[in-house]
Amino acid sequence: MSLILRHSFERALCHCSSRCAIRPNAYSDLYPFWKTISFSSLVLKEPCPGTNKADKAPCPNVLERNKLQEYLTLVASSNELTAEDIECHKPAKHAPPGTAQYEHDYEKLVKTLSRSFTVKQLKDGHRLFGLELPRKRTKRELAISIIERQWRWPSLSESLKQRRDRTEVISQSFALSKREAFLLLGKDGSNLHKLSSKYDVQTSFVPNPLSLTVQGTRGQVGKVVRYMNAFKLDISADVLELPTNQDVSLELCQRVSRSSGALVESQESGTFQISYNTKDDRARHIAKALLMQGAYEPLRQSPLLTCISKDNPLPLSMSISESSHGFSLYPFTLPRPLPWLVSNARMSRARDVGGWFDHNAMKKPTLLSRDNLTVDISGQVDDIRKRVSAVITDALESEKVSDVAVQASFGHFLLPSPSTSFNTLTSPVAGGVPLADLLNRIKESDKQPRFIPSMPKQLLDSRPTSQRLIHRLVYHAIVSQSAGCADHPRLDYITLEFSHVMPTASQGPWEEDDLIERDDALREGEPLKISEHNCWRGTKFHCDLMLPERAKDLRFTISGGFPMPNLQWPQELRGYKESLAELSISSLEASRGALPLTLFYKEATFVLRSSVLVRQSNDQLLNTEGGSLFPSVVSESILDLNSNQRYITCKLICDDPLSDQSWRNLMLACDWLTAHEKLDLQYNTHQLAQA
Numbered sequence: 235m236s237l238i239l240r241h242s243f244e245r246a247l248c249h250c251s252s253r254c255a256i257r258p259n260a261y262s263d264l265y266p267f268w269k270t271i272s273f274s275s276l277v278l279k280e281p282c283p284g285t286n287k288a289d290k291a292p293c294p295n296v297l298e299r300n301k302l303q304e305y306l307t308l309v310a311s312s313n314e315l316t317a318e319d320i321e322c323h324k325p326a327k328h329a330p331p332g333t334a335q336y337e338h339d340y341e342k343l344v345k346t347l348s349r350s351f352t353v354k355q356l357k358d359g360h361r362l363f364g365l366e367l368p369r370k371r372t373k374r375e376l377a378i379s380i381i382e383r384q385w386r387w388p389s390l391s392e393s394l395k396q397r398r399d400r401t402e403v404i405s406q407s408f409a410l411s412k413r414e415a416f417l418l419l420g421k422d423g424s425n426l427h428k429l430s431s432k433y434d435v436q437t438s439f440v441p442n443p444l445s446l447t448v449q450g451t452r453g454q455v456g457k458v459v460r461y462m463n464a465f466k467l468d469i470s471a472d473v474l475e476l477p478t479n480q481d482v483s484l485e486l487c488q489r490v491s492r493s494s495g496a497l498v499e500s501q502e503s504g505t506f507q508i509s510y511n512t513k514d515d516r517a518r519h520i521a522k523a524l525l526m527q528g529a530y531e532p533l534r535q536s537p538l539l540t541c542i543s544k545d546n547p548l549p550l551s552m553s554i555s556e557s558s559h560g561f562s563l564y565p566f567t568l569p570r571p572l573p574w575l576v577s578n579a580r581m582s583r584a585r586d587v588g589g590w591f592d593h594n595a596m597k598k599p600t601l602l603s604r605d606n607l608t609v610d611i612s613g614q615v616d617d618i619r620k621r622v623s624a625v626i627t628d629a630l631e632s633e634k635v636s637d638v639a640v641q642a643s644f645g646h647f648l649l650p651s652p653s654t655s656f657n658t659l660t661s662p663v664a665g666g667v668p669l670a671d672l673l674n675r676i677k678e679s680d681k682q683p684r685f686i687p688s689m690p691k692q693l694l695d696s697r698p699t700s701q702r703l704i705h706r707l708v709y710h711a712i713v714s715q716s717a718g719c720a721d722h723p724r725l726d727y728i729t730l731e732f733s734h735v736m737p738t739a740s741q742g743p744w745e746e747d748d749l750i751e752r753d754d755a756l757r758e759g760e761p762l763k764i765s766e767h768n769c770w771r772g773t774k775f776h777c778d779l780m781l782p783e784r785a786k787d788l789r790f791t792i793s794g795g796f797p798m799p800n801l802q803w804p805q806e807l808r809g810y811k812e813s814l815a816e817l818s819i820s821s822l823e824a825s826r827g828a829l830p831l832t833l834f835y836k837e838a839t840f841v842l843r844s845s846v847l848v849r850q851s852n853d854q855l856l857n858t859e860g861g862s863l864f865p866s867v868v869s870e871s872i873l874d875l876n877s878n879q880r881y882i883t884c885k886l887i888c889d890d891p892l893s894d895q896s897w898r899n900l901m902l903a904c905d906w907l908t909a910h911e912k913l914d915l916q917y918n919t920h921q922l923a924q925a
Contacts, residue, residue, distance in 0.1 A: 315355050317362045323347060324385055331388040332396030340381070340390055347377035356380070399453030406455050408446045408462050413509040415444055416497045417469060433457050465511075472508045474522050477832055477839045478712060479504040480529045485577060490528060493574045493877050494521035519826045523842055523876045526831050528575055530712060530841045535682045536723065536776035538647070539616050541601065541608045542586070542669065542783055560666030561782055562587050563675075565659050566648055568686060574877045576684060581648035584676075584782040587666035601905045608779075611677050613670040618779055618790070619897065625775045625792045626891060637772075638794040640891040642865075642904050644884050645687040647780050647787045649676060669782075685778060685789050687883040690907040693869065696853070701736035703762060703817055704848040707807075709833050709840035723775070727795075728833060728840050730769045730807055734762045734817050736849070762817040769798040769807065771835070786908040792891070804840075806830035822847065822875060847873045864903045865889075865896070 323346055329335035351359070356376035360367055368379045381387045388396075410418065419426050430437045435450030435458055448458050476482075480503075487498045487506070495517040496510035506525060510518040563582035572581070610616045626638050651662055663675065676683060711726035772795015779788040800808070813828040815821055833840040849871040854864070865886040873880050886903055890896040 315351075315358045315362070317359070320347075320351070320359045320362075320380065323350060328387060331393040332400060333393075336388075336393050337390060340387065340393070343381055343387075344374060344377050347380065348373045396453070399456065400451055402452045403450065404452050404455055405447060405449040406459065407440070408448070410444050410446055412444070413471075413497045413499075414466060414469060415439070415446070416491065417495075417509065417511055418446065418465065421492060421495050429458070429461070433461070468512045470510060470512050472510070472518055472522075473501070474506045474508060474525060476504040476506075476526070476529055477841065482506070482525070482529050486528045487525075489574060489577065490521055490524045493524055496521040498525060516823065516826065519829070520876050522831055523829070523845065524574070526841050527843060527876070530710065530843075531575065536778050536789075537621065538611045538676075538683065538778045538780060539608055539618055539621070540584075540610075540669065540673065540780045540782065541606055541618070542781075543606055560587055561585070561669050561672045562663045562666050563649060563661050563672070565651075565661065566646065568646075568688070570881055571879060572686070573684075573881075574879065576650065580651045581684075581686075582651055582662060583646055583648055584672060584780060586783050601901045601908075609669070609673070611673055613673055618777070621777050622790060622792060622891060625777065626794075630794070637796065638792065638891070640888040640900065641791040641793065642886040642888070642900060643685075643687055643789045643791065644690050644786045644907055645685050645789065647683040647778065648686055649679065649683045650681040683778075683780075685787070687881060688786070689869065689882045689884050690786055692907050692909075693867070693884060700852050702848075702850045702852075703734045703736055704850055705732040705814070705817055705822065706730070706844070706846050706848055707810075707829075708843040710843045712839045712841060725774050725776075726772075726838065726840075727774060727843075728769065728771050728798075728804070728807075728835065730767070730803075730810075732764045732767045732811075732814060732817060734765050764814070764817060767811065769800075769803055770795045771798050772796065781908055784908040785910045788904055788908065791885075804830075804833045804835045806833055817847075819847075826875075845875045847875060865900050867903075 323343070325339070325343065328339050347356070351373075353371070353373050353376065356373060357367060357371070359380060360376065363380070363384045365379060365383050368375045378389075382389055417425070418429075420428075426437060429435075433450065433454045435448050435454050437449075438447045439445070440447060446462075448455055450458075482500060484500070487500060491498045495514065496508050498521055499507045499509070501507050508518055508521050508525075510521070561584060564585045566581050566583040568581075608616050608618055622640060626640075630638060663672065707730040709728040772793055774791055774793035777790045777792070779790065781787050803811075807830065810825065810828050810830060813825040829842070829845060831842050851869045853867045853869070865888045868885050868887055870883045871880070872883060884907075886900060886907075888896050888900040891900070
């Protein structure tokens, strides 16, 4: 019976093979299946004749071994698993973690390893790779262990966390102390703005209790948390003690804090705590320098004189009804920011009402003319020449100095407006008033006029020559605030200059923007070697001349002193000289820590007044009429290294002020440079000859 069944199965299988050979397309899906079947105990016969007489195609041998069988036989014959057997399943790359595609590829790879290897083979794979077996030794956990620990794929939970961090929006608050809040804000809120932009979050302050609220995606807020933890650890504090128990206002502390980026707090009389970020040690040094500069700003006002023409319809006390115009305070705007010590941003300048509409403005008398009237702040008639001569005589007698010079600086005397009128353009003086009333208002004001230097427009088109680059330190003696007579407050000073001679300018006027670009080029340009250094000690006096009928005001500085040999320098300055290698921004910043804030010289204490980088040009103006020379014209583009403010100054140097001719040339040049129009020097010379 079994023999019959065997022959029947062989005939059926032979018949099926014959049909598949005749119609391969119809049974192509069955071919892989039956080709892999091996019947080692069966002997198949040739297809029966007559099965399909029309087609004589031979029947394939289904028992013939194929490549898959050979591979499986090879694997079965091998007793050891190799690392290449597992590594061949590793994809060349994967999608970014935190995406749905990555999670799909991850699950697909786990299933591939689970189906391709047994538990024993996956354990052997851990041994080959030197990996410890996971706690759960299921096939899935073994496959995940190889994917994450050997192939360094992020885990599925990490991918889900990253996706949640990118999409989920949360809000978190950080409690802050006063100094933490200030340092986090930075100058004008710049640090907080950078923080918000860097981490792409929204920030806001809550005043009570003081805290910072951050809103953004979970991942970005987590970065802010790590930043805040590191930021609080970087905050440190330093203590500055002034040489004297000088009282400093809260307003000055706030201005120093905003200018430096370090929080300045008054502890007791003459002692201040400076909170700063240790990564920005520069802010600590700047805060100390600015605090020293502001605390010992000269308290006594220099004598202020006013010069007007006698033909003004309202010179002193004439009734306003008797004239059509007089004097008033007009809002004044500078092209550059005000000095950091100026607390009020709105300033006013004394002007004659409608004077710039006068057709005879060019015919006004010169500063040396007898038709001028000069009065002091009290309205008493005065004389600028007598004032200067008296100061020079006192300086020569008291200090026994051999060198006395007079400098005439150009600028504007600006009066800070009351804080109540900060947002208005109206004048604090209603209409035109007599000069005596205007001077009395200035005298009684709690805020004294400030001299703001500027360049005369007559020299803006000139070509600067013989330029020098100078690093200048100026120190003022503390005792000098109470020295000198009541009319002439004296300032004792020590000045140290490091200079480098620049190539002569071949072209280009005094353009402020161009000067700024040249100063900025020092940060990246070649280092400039110091060609010479000089130190002076002396005394100076100021005498101010307000010119409401002209475009500029004048400040006269009478200075006398003598050079100091290197061996007589204060020890602090000698140490700073050794630390400064070259004239460049980077070198000056590197030596900032060695910059002395106070000097002790001959039982006197000097405090730092300014630390600047100067581009100086020295020129000479020629009087074509008389053939004599005008005083030297010194123009300077100045960068304050502490406040980072830039400004331009222009001053005339008169080396022999007691000489009548030198004084006349000085006043003639001042007359030309303070005029409203760009008058020709020859025109002014004619006026001087007729005076």
